[in-house]
Amino acid sequence: MACDPFQLSECLRRHAALIHRVARAYARDAAEREDVLQEIAVQLWRALGSLDPGRRESTWVYRIALNVAISHARREGRHRAGRGGEEPLFTLAAPAEAEPGPEVELLQACIAELGPLEKAPVLLHLDGNDHAAIAEVLGLSVSNVGTKLQRTRARLHAALERRTRTEAPRTEAPRTEDRRHATG
Amino acid sequence: MRLDDLERAWSAHTKTLERSLALDERILRELLLRKVRFALGPFALLRALEVALGLLALSALVPVVLAHRTEPRYLLVGVAVLVLALGLTIQCAGLLVRTLQLDAAGPVCTIQRQVEHLKQAEYRATKWALLGGVLLWLPVLLLGFEVPTGIPALGRVDLAFLLGNLVLGLILLVLGQAWSRRVVERPDLAPLARRVVDALASRSLHSAARHLDELARFERE
Numbered sequence: 001m002a003c004d005p006f007q008l009s010e011c012l013r014r015h016a017a018l019i020h021r022v023a024r025a026y027a028r029d030a031a032e033r034e035d036v037l038q039e040i041a042v043q044l045w046r047a048l049g050s051l052d053p054g055r056r057e058s059t060w061v062y063r064i065a066l067n068v069a070i071s072h073a074r075r076e077g078r079h080r081a082g083r084g085g086e087e088p089l090f091t092l093a094a095p096a097e098a099e100p101g102p103e104v105e106l107l108q109a110c111i112a113e114l115g116p117l118e119k120a121p122v123l124l125h126l127d128g129n130d131h132a133a134i135a136e137v138l139g140l141s142v143s144n145v146g147t148k149l150q151r152t153r154a155r156l157h158a159a160l161e162r163r164t165r166t167e168a169p170r171t172e173a174p175r176t177e178d179r180r181h182a183t184g
Numbered sequence: 185m186r187l188d189d190l191e192r193a194w195s196a197h198t199k200t201l202e203r204s205l206a207l208d209e210r211i212l213r214e215l216l217l218r219k220v221r222f223a224l225g226p227f228a229l230l231r232a233l234e235v236a237l238g239l240l241a242l243s244a245l246v247p248v249v250l251a252h253r254t255e256p257r258y259l260l261v262g263v264a265v266l267v268l269a270l271g272l273t274i275q276c277a278g279l280l281v282r283t284l285q286l287d288a289a290g291p292v293c294t295i296q297r298q299v300e301h302l303k304q305a306e307y308r309a310t311k312w313a314l315l316g317g318v319l320l321w322l323p324v325l326l327l328g329f330e331v332p333t334g335i336p337a338l339g340r341v342d343l344a345f346l347l348g349n350l351v352l353g354l355i356l357l358v359l360g361q362a363w364s365r366r367v368v369e370r371p372d373l374a375p376l377a378r379r380v381v382d383a384l385a386s387r388s389l390h391s392a393a394r395h396l397d398e399l400a401r402f403e404r405e
Contacts (some may be wrong), residue, residue, distance in 0.1 A: 017201040036274040036318045050289055064288045067295045067321060103193035110190075120292055126194050140290025141404060148402075157187050 008045050014060045018127065024109055025119055027067035038121040040068045062137045067119050084134075110159040114152065121145060122152050231280035238273025241324075244331045245269065256337060261346070265278065268316040272337050275309040293403055300396045307388040312337045314383055318360070319353040 012019065019040055026031035039059040043064050051060055082112070086132055100108065107126075131145045190340070247260035282302055285354040288295060328336040364384035367373070374383060 017198060020201060021198070045286065047289045060289050062294060063290065063295070066292050067288045067290075067299075070292065070296055072297055100197055101193060103190050104197045106188040107187075107194055115398070117296075117398065126191060127198065128195070136189060137292060139293040144403070153187065160187055160190070 007048055008041070010043060010047070011057070011061070012041065015058065018179050021127070022065040022069050024108070025123055026048060026073045030182075033074075036072050039072060040065050043068050045079065045092065046066060056133075056147065058139055059133065062124065066137065070116045070120070106160070107156075109163065110156050113159050114155065117154075118148075118152055121148050122156070125149055126178055192256045206366075228280065228283060230277055235273060236275040237279060238269055238276060241269050241328075242266065242273065245327050247248060248327050248330050252336065252339065255339060257343070257346075261320075261338060262327060265320055265323050265327060268312070268320060272309060272313055272316070275305065275312070279305055279309065293399060297396065297399055300399065303392045304389060304396075307383055307386075307392065310379060310383040311389075313387070315357065315379065318357055319350060321353075322349045 013120050019037065020065055023033045023036040023040065044061065049062075051057065111122055114122065120138060121134050124137060129137070131142045131149070134140075134149075135142045135145045140148070244260070245266060249258055249266060251260070252258035277382055280301065282298070282305070284301070286295070286298060290298075322337060326341060329335065329337045364381045368381050368385040368387050
């Protein structure tokens with residue numbers, strides 16, 4: 001088992017955005033996101049020894065991050081395993097300008113409607129991975145990934161339409177009021 | 185708003201994140217790595233402890249049962265206790281090995297399947313420990329009493345008392361199952377109570393089976 005703190009911190013630094021996005025997609029709130037982040041760090045540290053220098057490091061990090069996040073999402077009872085009060089192993093601080101805008105938040109909300117397994121190929125796709133890379137991370141065939149992405153994008157599209165429809169009256173309402181005031 | 189627009193916004197946000205995420209690794213140094221080691225410890229330690237206890241119980245009880253192998257009561261009850269202890273020890277040893285072999289860096293589908301199979305094995309072990317414990321706690325106690333004292337307690341206890349205890353155990357099991365089905369959906373159960381209730385009501389087993397089905401569908405489609 002490798003236990004080089006420098007190696008781990010370098011790995012976390014290189015893949016901070018990837019880890020952050022996976023944790024965000026699978027956690028329901030900030031506290032849960034912290035739990036997922038710490039769990040991913042622990043598993044990365046555990047697995048450092050098995051990292052093959054000949055293979056893509058991002059594939060290795062994706063696999064660990066997604067395995068941890070999916071297991072976390074599926075954990076029975078959803079009771080906090082209790083890192084409560086403990087100091088975190090590391091923190092990922094995002095400055096104000098890196099907070100997601102309304103469009104990214106809308107897409108995150110649509111992704112949150114998917115099941116834990118369905119989320120994985122979408123996240124990988126959105127991060128710019130091609131079908132072959134997604135297939136390698138998930139352990140699926142390339143053609144299966146293609147079909148899956150097509151179907152999931154259709155579901156995302158439907159979720160987006162539904163959300164836009166339900167959001168629209170809420171945003172339209174004040175305008176109607178304004179118009180009434182203007183004409184009245 | 186179109187999905188493509190959102191995907192473009194996502195891509196732009198990813199670039200911002202990559203530029204600006206600040207990793208605070210002060211706490212990753214020596215002191216907190218000890219914490220990581222500690223965090224990994226309890227699960228494997230608990231399994232190892234269960235295996236050690238099982239082996240200890242077997243090594244203590246086998247000579248007692250063998251010493252009374254001509255007595256039908258010892259043969260019947262003793263063999264039941266030994267079979268349960270051996271079965272649970274093997275299950276716990278298997279869980280320990282499979283847990284240590286689990287490689288989180290494997291393909292997501294493969295690892296998730298292994299995790300669900302592992303969960304099923306763990307739930308089965310818990311269920312068998314509960315069922316066996318409720319039915320056989322008295323014979324285990326009597327056989328265990330003989331280990332340090334040499335007094336054949338099992339042979340001296342009234343047979344009607346032993347059978348009565350067995351019937352009481354069966355009644356408790358039926359009541360326990362009915363109770364667990366009533367409270368299984370309650371969210372405020374303590375972790376240990378949750379584990380017992382889930383095992384009795386088979387909720388955890390069903391949940392793992394459902395996840396495996398979901399995984400199979402995901403791989404197939």
